[in-house]
Amino acid sequence: MRGRGAVNLPARLGVVGEPACCLESVAAISPDGTSAADAPPDGTILFIDLSTGAIHAAAGGHTASVQSVRYSPNGRMLVSTADDDNVVVWDPRTAQPLETLVGHAGRPTDSAFSANGHTLYTSSLDGTVLEWDLGSQRRFGRPFTTGAHAPTPAANAPLAPPLAISPDGSRFAALTAPGTVGIFSVHTLQLQSSLTIPGAATITALAWSPAGPELAVGGDDDLLQLWDVSGAPHFVRTLTMAPPTRHIPGAIQSVAFSADGRLIAASDVSNDPTTLTANGRIAIWRTRTGTPITTALQRGTFANAVSFSPDGRLLAVATGSAVVGGDGRVLILDSSNGTQLRTIHPLEGDNGGTISLAFAPNGTLATGTYAGVVQLWDPSTGASISHPVLVAAAPVASIAFDPSGQRFATAGGPEGGLKLWFTASLQQDGATLDPEEGTSGNAQFTPDGKLLLAVNANGNGSLWPVSTPALANQACAVAGRKLTREEWSRFITGYGYGQVCP
Numbered sequence: 077m078r079g080r081g082a083v084n085l086p087a088r089l090g091v092v093g094e095p096a097c098c099l100e101s102v103a104a105i106s107p108d109g110t111s112a113a114d115a116p117p118d119g120t121i122l123f124i125d126l127s128t129g130a131i132h133a134a135a136g137g138h139t140a141s142v143q144s145v146r147y148s149p150n151g152r153m154l155v156s157t158a159d160d161d162n163v164v165v166w167d168p169r170t171a172q173p174l175e176t177l178v179g180h181a182g183r184p185t186d187s188a189f190s191a192n193g194h195t196l197y198t199s200s201l202d203g204t205v206l207e208w209d210l211g212s213q214r215r216f217g218r219p220f221t222t223g224a225h226a227p228t229p230a231a232n233a234p235l236a237p238p239l240a241i242s243p244d245g246s247r248f249a250a251l252t253a254p255g256t257v258g259i260f261s262v263h264t265l266q267l268q269s270s271l272t273i274p275g276a277a278t279i280t281a282l283a284w285s286p287a288g289p290e291l292a293v294g295g296d297d298d299l300l301q302l303w304d305v306s307g308a309p310h311f312v313r314t315l316t317m318a319p320p321t322r323h324i325p326g327a328i329q330s331v332a333f334s335a336d337g338r339l340i341a342a343s344d345v346s347n348d349p350t351t352l353t354a355n356g357r358i359a360i361w362r363t364r365t366g367t368p369i370t371t372a373l374q375r376g377t378f379a380n381a382v383s384f385s386p387d388g389r390l391l392a393v394a395t396g397s398a399v400v401g402g403d404g405r406v407l408i409l410d411s412s413n414g415t416q417l418r419t420i421h422p423l424e425g426d427n428g429g430t431i432s433l434a435f436a437p438n439g440t441l442a443t444g445t446y447a448g449v450v451q452l453w454d455p456s457t458g459a460s461i462s463h464p465v466l467v468a469a470a471p472v473a474s475i476a477f478d479p480s481g482q483r484f485a486t487a488g489g490p491e492g493g494l495k496l497w498f499t500a501s502l503q504q505d506g507a508t509l510d511p512e513e514g515t516s517g518n519a520q521f522t523p524d525g526k527l528l529l530a531v532n533a534n535g536n537g538s539l540w541p542v543s544t545p546a547l548a549n550q551a552c553a554v555a556g557r558k559l560t561r562e563e564w565s566r567f568i569t570g571y572g573y574g575q576v577c578p
Contacts, residue, residue, distance in 0.1 A: 102142055106151040111168060113154050115142035121156055121164075123171050134171045135534065136515070138162060144186045148193040153210070155196060157184035163198050165210070172534060175219045178507055179206050217509060218539045220265040222531060223252040232296065232327035232345050233280045234380065235431060235473040235489050236518040237533045240284035240291060245522035249291055249305070250531050254278045257293060259305055262522065262529065265539060271309035273299065281328045287337025290363065294328030300342055302363070313366045317344065317359050326357065330381040334388035338363055339411060341391050343379035358382060358393050358407075360414055370414030380431045384411060385439055390455055392441055396429015404429040406443055408455050422451050423464040432472050436481040436499065444472025444486065452499070465502040468492035474518045478542070479525040487517035487530055494519055494530050496542065510538050552577035 103114040105126075112124045119138035124131050140159035147154050153174065154166040163177040163184050182202030189196055196208040238257070240249045245262060252258040256272045257279060273279065273293060281294035289306035292315075293299070302312040317326075326346030333340050341360045356379030360369040381394040391411045396404035406420040422430050422443045432444035440461065441453040448470055452462035471489035478484070483505060487494050494510035494517055497503065510517070510530060519530040526546040531537040541547050552558075558577045565573075 102145055104145045104147055104154070106147050106168065107149060108151055111151075113145045113147070113156075113166075113168065115145050115156060115158075117141055119158060119160070121145070121154075121166060121171075123154075123168055132171045134166060134173070136164075136173050138164070143184065146187050146189065148189050148210075149191060150193050153193070155187045155189075155198075157187055157198060159183055163187065163208075165196075172536070174536065175217070175538065176510065177206075177208055178509070180204065218265060220260075220537045220539070221535055222250045222258060222260070222537055223535045232329075233278060234329045235471055235516045235533075236487065237516065237531050238279055238282040239518040239520055239529070239531050240282040241520050241522060241529060242284050243286045243288075243523060245524055245527075247305075248520075248529055249282050249284065250537065251279055251282075251535075255295075257282065257291070257309075259309065262527065262539070265537075269305070269309055271303055271305070273301065278327075281331045281342070283331040283333055283340070285333045285337040285340075285363065286335055287333075290333075290337070292331045292333070292340060292342075294331045294342055294344075296327040298326050298328065298344055300328055300331065302340075302366075315340065315342070315359075315361050315366050316368075317342075317357060326355070329356075329379060330383075332382045332384055333363065334384040334411065335386055336388060339369070339384065339388060341382045341384065341411070343382045343393060345378045345380075356380075356395060358391075358409070358414070360391065360411060369412065378429060380429065381433050383433050383435055383441075385435050385441075385455060386437055387439070390417070392433050392435070392455060394430040394433045394443065396431070396446070404445060406430050406433060406441075406453075408458065418455075418458040420453055420455075420458050423449055432475045434475040434477055434484070436477045436484070437479065438481050440481070440499075442475050442477070442484060444475050446471045446489075448472055448488070448492065450475065450486065450497075450502070452502075462502055465497075467495060467497065467504075471516070473516045474520075476520045478521045479523065483542075485519045485521065485528055485530075487519040489516040492516070494528075494538070494540075496528070509540050548576060 101116045105112045114122045121134035121137050122131050138158035138160050142156050142158045145156045154168050156164050161183055165174045167174050180200040182200045184198050184200045187198045199205050238251050248260050249257050258267045259269045279295045283292040289304050291303045291305045293301050298317050300315040303309050304312050326344035329343045331342040340363045343358050345356045358379050383392050391409040393407040408418045430443050430445050434442050441455045444450050448466050448468040449464045450467050451464050454461050467486045468488040470492035472486050473489050474487045476485050484497050493508040495508050496505035515532045515534040517530055517532045526543045528540045528542045558575050
């Protein structure tokens with residue numbers, strides 16, 4: 077009988093489930109015996125091919141000692157629990173995190189799968205055992221993937237991955253491959269159709285017209301096209317920026333439609349390798365004809381994001397870059413001719429610049445910086461109307477308001493996470509929805525405000541119920557019953573016991 081040969085594994089692999097404090101690592105072997113997972117003390121997860129000895133480090137990991145690692149019965153998932161309070165589900169084949177499970181109020185200590193692998197049980201120092209549904213839609217935060225492999229970003233690609241939601245909230249567009257956009261159903265999260273840009277190396281930005289079937293697609297080499305996605309996607313026209321200084325092509329950073337869909341704006345950036353300087357530009361066109369309203373306005377630094385005011389009269393532009401530099405100014409332009417009306421200077425804007433912004437329905441402007449700071453502004457005066465708030469120890473890759481303007485969502489750069497905030501108080505609403513590490517994200521509300529859709533740069537996404545009725549309906553569907561009196565007293569304070577679910 078021929079053996080498979082020796083495999084050099086890290087020393088002292090621990091027994092799964094034993095306290096991580098007393099061992100150098102914990103490990104598990106897949107059900108078919110072909111692979112193993114090891115978690116050294118630094119919180120990384122290593123996937124090992126036992127036939128060859130090849131070791132692949134997971135994309136991301138924990139920030140503290142791992143308590144347990146465990147394969148699902150079919151070997152298609154691995155779950156790790158750690159002292160950083162996180163429970164992470166991994167795909168062993170790709171070494172990519174599938175999702176982070178949030179719910180324990182204390183440190184998770186161990187995990188176990190049901191026989192069919194559809195249900196996960198985790199224990200915690202909070203004294204609870206939580207049951208997680210991994211095999212159906214009876215859960216919060218429905219996970220999905222936009223493609224088999226994470227797309228490769230362009231050199232000048234923005235932090236926020238491309239994402240756009242249709243005006244009726246039934247579909248969304250996201251990247252499935254470097255030159256391909258998929259059109260997905262919001263209800264089923266399944267791919268319905270796709271469009272491929274011939275010769276496009278990387279697509280960097282998407283925007284869906286609020287008033288029609290047009291989808292704007294931006295990419296590197298200053299690619300900017302309009303596609304009709306009412307049925308099978310088909311090309312409509314190209315929007316052209318004037319050649320950049322020194323004829324160095326740029327990458328589209330952001331694209332946006334006005335609320336009536338009549339105008340479209342975009343920003344780009346190009347790096348001059350001879351002078352090591354950045355050149356950012358902004359342009360505005362009429363959507364129906366593609367006629368430029370302005371020539372490409374040169375800004376001498378990264379033009380990171382653009383957003384129209386609700387009435388379409390103003391265009392806000394975020395500038396600056398952590399790589400090249402810049403003072404992080406936000407420019408307020410007259411959208412009818414591109415004239416600069418005023419300048420806003422967010423706090424910490426010079427520490428990497430302002431990289432995201434969004435208008436609330438009442439016209440308030442929110443800005444997010446590379447340093448993780450969000451502020452609210454009156455764009456008509458340039459005056460700050462809130463104190464700065466640190467929403468993450470990471471860049472604010474995207475900001476989006478719900479239709480009421482009472483809440484907004486932020487998606488961070490690596491380790492920033494997906495969070496909801498109350499606009500009036502700038503306090504976080506609940507826990508971090510998706511604390512996935514090692515990747516940046518983009519989040520947008522559906523037009524009715526019931527759902528929050530997020531995609532990450534690694535190709536994973538999640539859909540969350542965020543309105544009160546949607547949350548109540550989903551909670552009842554997940555539980556399948558009403559709360560007991562003991563559960564009510566544990567989790568709900570200040571309210572008398574009542575029947576929430578039918």
